Amino acid sequence: MRALLLRDLKLAFRAGGGFGLGLAFFLIVVTLVPFSVGPQGALLSRIAAGVLWLGALLACLLSLDRLLALDWEDGSLDLLATSPVPLEAVLSVKALAHWLTTGLPLVLAAPFFGVLLNLPEPGYLWLFASLCVGTPALSVIGAFGAALTVGLKRGGLLLSLLVLPLYVPTLIFGAEVARRGSEGLSVSAPLMMLAGITLASLALMPFAAGAALRMNLR
Amino acid sequence: MPLLSGVTFSIHPGQALILRGPNGAGKTTLLRVLAGLQPPLAGAITGPEIAYASHSDGIKSTLTVTENLRFWASVFGSSDIAPALEAYHLTALQSRAAGNLSAGQKRRLGLARMQLSGAALWLMDEPTVSLDGEAVGWFSAAVRAHLGKGGLALIATHIELGLDAEILDIRNYRAKPELAGSSDEAFL
Numbered sequence: 544m545r546a547l548l549l550r551d552l553k554l555a556f557r558a559g560g561g562f563g564l565g566l567a568f569f570l571i572v573v574t575l576v577p578f579s580v581g582p583q584g585a586l587l588s589r590i591a592a593g594v595l596w597l598g599a600l601l602a603c604l605l606s607l608d609r610l611l612a613l614d615w616e617d618g619s620l621d622l623l624a625t626s627p628v629p630l631e632a633v634l635s636v637k638a639l640a641h642w643l644t645t646g647l648p649l650v651l652a653a654p655f656f657g658v659l660l661n662l663p664e665p666g667y668l669w670l671f672a673s674l675c676v677g678t679p680a681l682s683v684i685g686a687f688g689a690a691l692t693v694g695l696k697r698g699g700l701l702l703s704l705l706v707l708p709l710y711v712p713t714l715i716f717g718a719e720v721a722r723r724g725s726e727g728l729s730v731s732a733p734l735m736m737l738a739g740i741t742l743a744s745l746a747l748m749p750f751a752a753g754a755a756l757r758m759n760l761r
Numbered sequence: 762m763p764l765l766s767g768v769t770f771s772i773h774p775g776q777a778l779i780l781r782g783p784n785g786a787g788k789t790t791l792l793r794v795l796a797g798l799q800p801p802l803a804g805a806i807t808g809p810e811i812a813y814a815s816h817s818d819g820i821k822s823t824l825t826v827t828e829n830l831r832f833w834a835s836v837f838g839s840s841d842i843a844p845a846l847e848a849y850h851l852t853a854l855q856s857r858a859a860g861n862l863s864a865g866q867k868r869r870l871g872l873a874r875m876q877l878s879g880a881a882l883w884l885m886d887e888p889t890v891s892l893d894g895e896a897v898g899w900f901s902a903a904v905r906a907h908l909g910k911g912g913l914a915l916i917a918t919h920i921e922l923g924l925d926a927e928i929l930d931i932r933n934y935r936a937k938p939e940l941a942g943s944s945d946e947a948f949l
Binding site for chain 2: 545547554557558559614618621622623624625628761
């Protein structure tokens with residue numbers, strides 16, 4: 544298990560591993576927003592929380608098709624499936640590796656990118672907290688989507704179509720925490736909902752992903 | 762639709778069985794079912810721990826030979842990769858990135874993984890593809906060593922491995938197509 548995590552992290556950081564792609568994409572999305580809505584500080588600070596959440600979500604989505612596709616192509620997935628490690632554990636570890644290489648950098652960078660969008664001052668803490676709590680759900684739900692579409696030619700697009708609707712609850716409550724936080728309102732209700740969604744996804748999605756992957760390996 | 766039916770064989774510890782049959786006869790299917798990757802049409806698979814070598818070796822090209830083997834060693838819970846490296850004469854290549862290996866060297870790396878599995882039953886699908894004559898010899902020696910320790914092996918191959926093993930030609934077990942008038946006919 545630890546070996547799989549270390550291997551996936553090593554692969555991500557080596558040449559062609561794609562580490563940083565999501566972060567760069569996030570930065571570009573966030574920079575483009577002021578260009579498209581115009582340099583109006585008040586408007587930007589009203590939409591900042593939502594835009595940052597949406598950008599983080601899309602950046603996360605971008606790297607999902609690599610989550611299993613590479614292991615499928617070189618046959619590692621077959622070999623892992625026949626190894627003594629349970630498939631659910633393999634998928635959980637892969638989702639964790641995805642979060643560490645994609646989700647965590649987004650969480651850490653988001654407060655800095657908030658400056659670009661004139662995010663109101665109390666919002667930084669809650670943006671950070673909501674992304675911290677919400678992004679693990681994006682990775683495990685993504686692992687389920689990747690398991691469903693692995694092995695399909697050009698499955699990346701289908702993956703996005705399948706996964707984006709499943710991201711809706713996380714987006715609603717995550718952005719709500721960041722928005723209410725930046726307006727100085729109480730965030731406890733949406734934050735608890737967000738945590739609940741994440742915990743439920745962490746508990747259930749590896750099993751759903753395992754079942755989908757077993758079907759796909761046939 | 763059934764592909765094979767009535768296949769019967771027995772392997773005892775220390776024995777190997779060679780699967781023969783033309784392309785598309787169902788050798789890979791049989792091995793994948795036994796490996797648990799594909800469910801059988803009826804029944805269930807139970808038995809000893811297996812190690813499966815498919816057509817592709819599961820090698821990460823950006824990792825070195827040692828890193829690739831270390832990874833599989835810890836997946837299978839074994840620690841010493843030196844014997845596996847030696848058995849396939851990979852010691853000199855161990856710090857090379859696996860992406861720079863030739864096809865035969867990659868295959869040797871893939872086969873070295875089997876050594877680390879500690880599994881009793883080796884299921885191997887065309888293990889000698891892209892191996893040269895000498896490497897086939899190393900492979901046979903590795904299989905013999907595994908059998909000598911009471912292991913079992915089921916190998917689909919077309920070439921002579923020099924193993925003292927029974928041969929099963931699965932072409933004789935092809936499932937008969939259903940008779941005319943069966944439900945499938947309507948969809949043809």
